[in-house]
Amino acid sequence: MLTFNNTIGTQEKQVEEVCLINPEDFYGEISPRAIKEEGIHNLQSPLTLFRQEVCIKVAKHLNTNNFTLIRSPSFTGKTSFGQIFHEYLKKTKQNVYIRRVALIWLDYNREENFESSWKFYTGRTFSDWFEFAESNDVLFILDNVQMFYNSSLAIYDLFWKKIKSASHRMSFLMLAGYGEKPGTQHSTPITLPYYEDPQILFLKISEYHELYTRSCPIIIDSSLSKEELEILDHVIEYKNFEASPIREKNSPLSKLIKRGYLIKIGNTDVYKIPSPWYYKIYVFQIKTKIYKPFLGRLPENKEGISKLLVEALKRFRLFRAAHTLSVGENNSILEVFWHNELYISLANYFILPFISSHVGKYFGSSGDFDIYINDLHWAIDILHNGIQIEENMLKFLHTGVYGAYLPIKQRVVLDFRLSTGNIPLQEQILENYIIIVASVDYEYFTLYSKEFYQLRVIANGKNLEDSYNNNKIE
Known part of the structure; x- marks a missing residue:
């Protein structure tokens, strides 16, 4: 293992500083972008997202933890975060020598090659940086650290022993992929105060x-x-x-x-x-698709469940129907598609603490219906193309498989269709029954029920302002 004398003459040290560091590379990342096709391709693009809140959080953690490891699976943005965090530090730590190094850039078959490749990318050899940090603040952002977990590597001792003995003026943010198993060759050889929450890298909504x-x-x-x-x-x-x-x-x-x-x-x-x-x-x-949540009031009556459904249909990803493979006879879209999309809309955009799917057997019922709003005791059943209308309606009666066992305050059967053929007159439509017809271009629904007839509801989150704070169906 390479060793270096901890004492260095003043004159020699001054020459070293002039030779290795120049103002243009104070923050240096001499290397090109990672050899692999990873990370952000153009940091100067006005479209780059710099995630200020996350950078502040990690920087605050580094202030009290000189060694910080963030582990996360592939394609969760580790390299990208290293890049934007580097940019953030340039502006906030102007008196600190900052280097970002992806370990995949380096030669590590021999210690000499490792030292020279580190110098190529940072301006100093790996070992020289530790000498330099005795009198200067240094921060390394190290990407792909999991590559150096293997104890059989020629540079294993040099790398980890140097880090373990680093000066208090030296800080390390380490970014590594998953796969680490404590106590094995796949774990870091030294104990680090983990910042081990992959959520730190995941984009918020x-x-x-x-x-x-x-x-x-x-x-x-x-x-x-x-x-x-x-x-x-x-x-x-x-x-x-x-x-x-x-x-x-x-x-x-x-x-x-x-x-x-x-x-x-x-x-x-x-x-x-x-x-x-x-x-x-x-x-x-x-x-999925991100739309504005529903923040209005839902009355705990029949009007409330109708309003819930109308607002859910506005946030319904109807565009996905154009490509779904959940199709049956005559290219009709199956019930499972309508169920899944309605559940996603209700779960994502409404303040409804408990939404259950396929409820019934828990209560002792011999059948189950599609969606149940637990705290409101609202029941929603779904069918398509008018199949088994009467049978579904009977299930909600006090003698039916639902009504006999489940506490139900409001109920509705939704009949999803792709055609307006055979739509009954308004006075002929059953109570608690809504026919929902999707448009040919999958842009809107037309609703038919006893309360409203030919009500058009724009889907795909395109018309959310009109009824945002109102309590009447529009």
Whole structure:
């Protein structure tokens, strides 16, 4: 293992400072972006999200913990966070020597190679930085630390023993992937005060909203063709898309590049989503959609449950019906699709502490219905295309499989359809029964019931202001 004399002459030390540090590299990150296609591709972009709140939280923790480790799974933004935290420190710790190093950049087959590669990226050898920190404040942001857990590495002792004996003026933020098992070769060789909450890296709902509204393509764009969606699905599954050089200006791949969904990697014919965060934003938008929550009052009566459903349908991701594979005979969309989307809308956007799905057997019922609002005792059952209307309505009677066992104050049966054919007259519609017809373009619903007839409700979160603080159905 390399050893260094702890004493150094004043004159020699001054020469060393002049040789190794220059004003332009005071905060230096001499290296290019990581060798792998990770992190943020352009920190100077006005679209970059710098996550001020998270940076402040981590910086505060580092003030009292010189060694801080953040562990998190792949594609949760560790490298990206290291980059933006570096930018944050440039502005807030101007008297500290800051270096960000991804350990995948380094040579670590021999100690000499490790020291020289560290000098290449930071201006000093690894060991020299520890000498320098005896009289200067130094902060390292170390990415991919899990690479150095293996005790068989040639630089294992040098790396961890130096860190363990570091001066109090030296701080380390370590970013590592999961896989660590304490007491094995997959664990850090020294005890660190973990900052071990992966949630620190995960984007909040507000940050998702800010990022995808400012910088990420809106996935629900109706002009996405089947071919374009297939390319994006391929990228999600295999992390990239490889294609021959683009010759047609209006090819599906060309359109995706122009609209910001994909970027080309270097001089290759490989295309990727711009960064891991963009990747997660895309997946997030496929799985869900962020709309304004409902903050109005819900009366605990029939009007209340009707208002709940109307507001839920406004936040319903109806656009997903265009691509769902939950289809039955005559391409009708199955009940499971309507159930899942309604549950997501109710759970995400309403202050309803307890929402249960497929309730019945717990209470001793021989059947179950789709959604139950526990504290309000509101029951919602779902069917499609008018199938078994009477049978479903009878279940709610005092002698039925629901009514005989469950406390139910308000109830409703929802009948989702894709066609207005065979809609009964208003006076013929049963009590507590709402027919809901989706538009051909999956932009709105038309509702039919005893209380309201041909009521249009705009879906996909596009018309939420009108009834936000009102108590009447609009």
